[in-house]
Amino acid sequence: MTAPFLSLAQIRNRLILTARTVLRQHRPGPDGHCPTCRTPACRVGTAARDLLRAAGDPPLPGTATDPPSSDVAQPE
Ligand SMILES: [Zn+2]
Numbered sequence: 001m002t003a004p005f006l007s008l009a010q011i012r013n014r015l016i017l018t019a020r021t022v023l024r025q026h027r028p029g030p031d032g033h034c035p036t037c038r039t040p041a042c043r044v045g046t047a048a049r050d051l052l053r054a055a056g057d058p059p060l061p062g063t064a065t066d067p068p069s070s071d072v073a074q075p076e
Pocket residue numbers: 025026034035036037038042043044045
């Protein structure tokens with residue numbers, strides 16, 4: 001499934017989709033523990049959040065451990 005000639009936008013979109021999927025699977029439960037890793041500080045979820053932040057795509061609501069930044073440009 002590896003496409004040899006992807007644009008930067010396509011690569012970015014695939015990274016974001018993958019990170020969102022990972023974040024969904026490693027979303028902390030009510031007790032703050034990751035249901036997949038069963039740890040309080042899931043490194044996989046943190047890495048996915050960092051990737052989304054670096055890509056300029058804010059994490060989905062309920063998956064972030066800190067409040068969303070208000071400096072993200074909103075389309076009008
Ligand atoms: Zn996890």
